[in-house]
Amino acid sequence: MKPTHFVLNGKKTEIASPPMSRLLDVLREELHLTGTKEGCGEGECGACSVLIDGEVVNSCLVPLAQVEGAEVRTIEGVIEDPRFKVLQSEFVAHGGAQCGICTPGMIVSSASLLEKNPHPRRDEIENALAGNLCRCTGYSKIIDSVEAASK
Amino acid sequence: MLKSTFVGKSVPRKEALSKITGAAKYIDDLSFPGMIHGVTVRSPVARGRLKKISFEGDLPWNEITQVTAKDIPGENCVAVILKEQPMLVDGMINHPEEPIVLLAHPDRALLEKARKNVKFEIEALPSVLSIDDALSKKAVVWGSDNILKSYLVEKGDISQAFAEADLIVEGEYTTGAQEQLYIEPNGMIAVANPKDGVTVWGSLQCPFYVHKALKTLFGLPDDKIRVIQVETGGGFGGKEDYPSLIAGHAALLAWKSGRPVKIIYDRAEDMAATTKRHPSRTRHKTAVTKEGKILGMDIDFVLDGGAYLTLSSVVLSRGTIHAPGPYVVPHVRIKSAAVATNTPPHGAFRGFGAPQSIFALERHLDVVAARLGLSPEEIRRRNFIHQGQQTATSQTIKEPVDFDKLMDRAFEMSHYHSKIKRFEIENKTSPIKKGIGFAAFMHGSGFTGSGEVYLASVAGVEATSEGRIRVLASSTEIGQGKNTVFAQIVADALCVDVGLVDVAQPDTSVVPNSGPTVASRTTSVVGKLVEDAAKGLQATLRQSGFLGESYTSAQFQEACLVYLEKFGSLKTLSQYKAPPGIFWDDEKYRGDAYGTFAWAVYVAEVSVDTRTFEVKVDDFVAVQEIGRVVNPLLAQGQIEGGVIQALGYAIYENVIWKDGRMANNRMTNYIIPTTMDVPRVQVHFEEVPYAYGAAGSKGIGELPMDGPAPAVINAIAHATGGDFKHIPLMPEDLMRILT
Amino acid sequence: MKTNAAEFDLRTPATLGEALALLGEPQGKWRPFAGGTDLMVLLESGNLMHKNFVNLRGFKELRGIEVSPQFVVLGALTTFSAIQENELIKKEFPCLVQAAAQVGAIAIQNRGTIGGNIGNASPAADSPPALLIYDAEIELMSTSGARWVSYDSFHTGYKKTLLGAGELISKIRLPRTTRASGRTVHYFRKVGARKAQAISKVSVAGWAHVEKGVIKEVRLALGSVAPTVVRGKNTENLLKGKVLSPALYEEARSILGGEISPISDIRSTDVYRKRIAQNLLSEFLEHVGLDQ
Incomplete structure (x- = not known):
């Protein structure tokens, strides 16, 4: 099988899996990066959000062949980025995580937003996180966390 | 009185960082050497007799572990309250998606093919698919009358109320099923063999429920079964009883294959096969005076229990007791029943029967008020229960309760009165009709009736070899904040830093049975045991002479180490004892239904677009009295999250049934709110410390599920003048009713 | 997996x-x-x-937005996010931007393409009604060359299109229509089960050129009300050249009701879809009639 090459959390990576493999499965099962979660398998819940070339995507909807040459960042990479440390502390301070299963996806989507728009309005945060479903918080504390991180 | 250093503070969630960084390990994140995967083959029909199972297609069946009912070493049942539900179908099929065959293999894609190639020969039998079908005995699918459980609550003489009434108002209200939709689907890993017994790791709420089920399934002694809860991605009741099936299935496959077996449900399977909130039908007949005094409530409350009893008797019990609301009514009769239908069993979901009966009552009271020419506010104010008065089960309310104050506060925060005036003017000229509505309600803390006494929960604390304190309880962290709240309670009880307190991961081989993580009982009831155990541990240290009257955290740690050095272990357990003066009669269904109640008034403001009949909830105010607030940030999170989940129940979440099976079992067509659909919830707590709850606390987790649906529907009725009797109220229904 | x-x-x-x-x-x-x-x-x-x-993703030829005096040309792989960021499209084809902003949520908009939205041929797709009211044309390419077809003619039945064997949707172009006088009205509204991450129950796009109270030109397109996305041509014909009046509103609603054929399914009902389509037509016509 022809290997696929991409940069994963800053490191060159080569994976010889079928081209139609879901990026989500490659990350979790081949590369053991389990911070990216699966909630629905159909691009609805956002638990599997990762960044490809800076854009947030649902990794359950991306076939491996389409990350050839791309830069992929998962929660494990995003959270190490000094620019986004503040998301960590603000999610803690504002109660942005409850059961935690949606949280890595929320952080990834929030990081993507802040990268493009460092000082978003509340409605812009809501729009940026509309694809990340949470069943615990009712969202307000997540939005509070992102808002605080952008201050 | 304890000194409060941490209770009352927004101490950060203990496991927050591991969740935020993605380091926390949920069940699907774990993998064991040699582990294979398991899948469940399920019934395609609602009811029938299984004649034959065949394994077809060009598949390597000899490599695939196959388990059917005949492979079960012990009893073929899911032991919860009764043992009526089989772990695997053996003859009779009673609902669609009922588990029949289990398969395991290392290759999941192959398993999917195999699952499709297990064929069943089934003699179809007539089925019952609704409350009406069940009550009219369209077919008899349970006992002689399809009644799983019934209750009768009586206070005073209802016929007297009707004789004295100026007005009698009747109404019928129905609620649909609701899917818990925790974002992490169900999953388990099992290791099982005759020598070591059975160990399971999983996403679950109640480790000892699973323990009991496995013990019965395998016929093994207590110490040969071990259940470990791993990080759990939400439960809401949905992981209360169903995990016992998944654990049983994974363990049976592990037992037969000799390898660790992982079963992870995908979303479609989770939604179709596992439990949901019971659909309900409530009939009210209310006797009132022309001044708005409620003389009598005659309530007929029915739940659709699904194919087996499972937890329906206790869900029905809570729904029944909450049906007359927080009002003092001289004459009450409540007849309630849970009926059997051929749908997957309905189960626990935050609120546990109360959201159904409270929706009916709080909607009905707006109707009664309108018939009397009173405001919705007046009819409640004239009937609120107060300290010293009796509920429908003749429970005397012992603690202070001031509903007028809660209502005043909620109306002030929501600008209720000025908005009523404003909307009246604005609605005349706008296609967007605005409305405001509310609900007043209560939620009993802990198990109903004698439940806590029967449970006789035990929890404890121990000192570790590092001189740290570890809380021992089977109560699970499912996002609600148990780890943090227990640490706060123990830190204050011991007068040490909260950072010194760890909370043991629930593992039935390590922790005592502190009961299930349900019924808004963890903070208040189990927290109290933990608090008492901590005080006991402190007393032991003092008696030993290693701990003085006042001390620092470091001195405390040192005292623990010295004690351990000398005596080897330092551990204190505490067992539940009912608060004094509590009495419950299970026969007559009378007495102190709950140790205490949390009380609330919720106000919703909505916009209804009369072009599209879409509803937007613009503002929401949640005012409640929940005893002492242990952790304001976490408590707010509980209320906000519960309110939004309940908004879903009211206007978004519509389970569509086809032949007893959920037809819209995907996140694309079962709609829960997104960030774009929700208001910011304004939360306010009144604090009246409850003497018998940990640090003065009452239960909180389920409360926010009870009030939002009637508040929102009352607001929509206010906006449009429509008479709405069913939730979820979808735009299609609104259009039909209003045009 | x-x-x-x-x-x-x-x-x-x-x-x-x-x-x-x-x-x-x-x-x-x-x-x-x-x-x-x-x-x-x-x-x-x-x-x-x-x-x-x-896998088409790597082909630069299929990406990008080009502007000429006559057309805005979008590569078929243009994502919904890219559409929303384009200033000219925002100005001249606002309904397409509104539609793009309501496809799924951001992660889908970052990945989903306009060519895919067309090629998938779902009657509930979000961008097609906007493309229809802007008189879009699409380029179909194969080894034997390329041809432009009017998008209006592209969908021939449920999940059936004009796409021939070996053909690929390569470009979409929108004619830049400026009107010397009068006023143009752009209208788009999607009704789904929630505000984001929703599949439409019904969507309506409308464009009109109004001069001195007379509807000079009008185009109306709808999603989720027929086996394909559709133009409301009978309704357009009724409205064209007319002065808006309450009677015309009512007649237009009635004609529209006759030319769409929504169904009941897991997402909504035929009755709701028809009524809402008519109500949205009224809303569009209210915009058309403003400031007369």
Whole structure:
């Protein structure tokens, strides 16, 4: 099988899996990066959000062949980025995580937003996180966390 | 009185960082050497007799572990309250998606093919698919009358109320099923063999429920079964009883294959096969005076229990007791029943029967008020229960309760009165009709009736070899904040830093049975045991002479180490004892239904677009009295999250049934709110410390599920003048009713 | 992971020519694969029946937005996010931007493409009604060359299109229509079960050129009310050249009701869809009639 090459959390990576493999499965099962979660398998819940070339995507909807040459960042990479440390502390301070299963996806989507728009309005945060479903918080504390991180 | 250093503070969630960084390990994140995967083959029909199972297609069946009912070493049942539900179908099929065959293999894609190639020969039998079908005995699918459980609550003489009434108002209200939709689907890993017994790791709420089920399934002694809860991605009741099936299935496959077996449900399977909130039908007949005094409530409350009893008797019990609301009514009769239908069993979901009966009552009271020419506010104010008065089960309310104050506060925060005036003017000229509505309600803390006494929960604390304190309880962290709240309670009880307190991961081989993580009982009831155990541990240290009257955290740690050095272990357990003066009669269904109640008034403001009949909830105010607030940030999170989940129940979440099976079992067509659909919830707590709850606390987790649906529907009725009797109220229904 | 990815091929050819050659192979062995937001859902649910796909994602020829005095031309792989960021489209084709902003949520908009939205041929797709009211044309390309067809004629039945064997949607162009006088009205509204991440129950796009109270030109398009996205041509014909009046409103609603054929399904009912389509037409006409 022809290997696929991409940069994963800053490191060159080569994976010889079928081209139609879901990026989500490659990350979790081949590369053991389990911070990216699966909630629905159909691009609805956002638990599997990762960044490809800076854009947030649902990794359950991306076939491996389409990350050839791309830069992929998962929660494990995003959270190490000094620019986004503040998301960590603000999610803690504002109660942005409850059961935690949606949280890595929320952080990834929030990081993507802040990268493009460092000082978003509340409605812009809501729009940026509309694809990340949470069943615990009712969202307000997540939005509070992102808002605080952008201050 | 304890000194409060941490209770009352927004101490950060203990496991927050591991969740935020993605380091926390949920069940699907774990993998064991040699582990294979398991899948469940399920019934395609609602009811029938299984004649034959065949394994077809060009598949390597000899490599695939196959388990059917005949492979079960012990009893073929899911032991919860009764043992009526089989772990695997053996003859009779009673609902669609009922588990029949289990398969395991290392290759999941192959398993999917195999699952499709297990064929069943089934003699179809007539089925019952609704409350009406069940009550009219369209077919008899349970006992002689399809009644799983019934209750009768009586206070005073209802016929007297009707004789004295100026007005009698009747109404019928129905609620649909609701899917818990925790974002992490169900999953388990099992290791099982005759020598070591059975160990399971999983996403679950109640480790000892699973323990009991496995013990019965395998016929093994207590110490040969071990259940470990791993990080759990939400439960809401949905992981209360169903995990016992998944654990049983994974363990049976592990037992037969000799390898660790992982079963992870995908979303479609989770939604179709596992439990949901019971659909309900409530009939009210209310006797009132022309001044708005409620003389009598005659309530007929029915739940659709699904194919087996499972937890329906206790869900029905809570729904029944909450049906007359927080009002003092001289004459009450409540007849309630849970009926059997051929749908997957309905189960626990935050609120546990109360959201159904409270929706009916709080909607009905707006109707009664309108018939009397009173405001919705007046009819409640004239009937609120107060300290010293009796509920429908003749429970005397012992603690202070001031509903007028809660209502005043909620109306002030929501600008209720000025908005009523404003909307009246604005609605005349706008296609967007605005409305405001509310609900007043209560939620009993802990198990109903004698439940806590029967449970006789035990929890404890121990000192570790590092001189740290570890809380021992089977109560699970499912996002609600148990780890943090227990640490706060123990830190204050011991007068040490909260950072010194760890909370043991629930593992039935390590922790005592502190009961299930349900019924808004963890903070208040189990927290109290933990608090008492901590005080006991402190007393032991003092008696030993290693701990003085006042001390620092470091001195405390040192005292623990010295004690351990000398005596080897330092551990204190505490067992539940009912608060004094509590009495419950299970026969007559009378007495102190709950140790205490949390009380609330919720106000919703909505916009209804009369072009599209879409509803937007613009503002929401949640005012409640929940005893002492242990952790304001976490408590707010509980209320906000519960309110939004309940908004879903009211206007978004519509389970569509086809032949007893959920037809819209995907996140694309079962709609829960997104960030774009929700208001910011304004939360306010009144604090009246409850003497018998940990640090003065009452239960909180389920409360926010009870009030939002009637508040929102009352607001929509206010906006449009429509008479709405069913939730979820979808735009299609609104259009039909209003045009 | 319930599907064996090894049973599928997703080939990434070096050039567009090679891709077209694969797509031109007999029996339609190969099919195009763009953003994957529809196909990957089918893959995981075990409903992706076709096995061989050509990965188009790398081809720059199929990307980008070009502007000429006559047209705005979008490469078929233009994502919904890219559409929303384009200033000219925002100004001249606002309904397309509104539609793009309501496709799924951001992660889908970053990945989903306009060509895929057209090619998937769902009657509930979000961008097609906007393309219809802007008189879009689409370029179909194959090894034997390229042809432009009017988008209005493209969908021929439920999931049926004009796409011939070996053909690929390569470009979409929107004629830049400026009117010397009068006023133009752009209207788009999608009604879904919630505000984001929703599949439309009904969507309506409308464009009109009004001069001195007379509707000089009008185009109306609807989603989720027929086997394909549709133009409301009978309604357009009624309105064209007329002065708006309450009676005309009512007649237009009635004509529209007669030319759409919504169904009841898991998402909504025929009655609701028809009524809401009519109500949205009224809302559009209210915009048309403003400031007369």
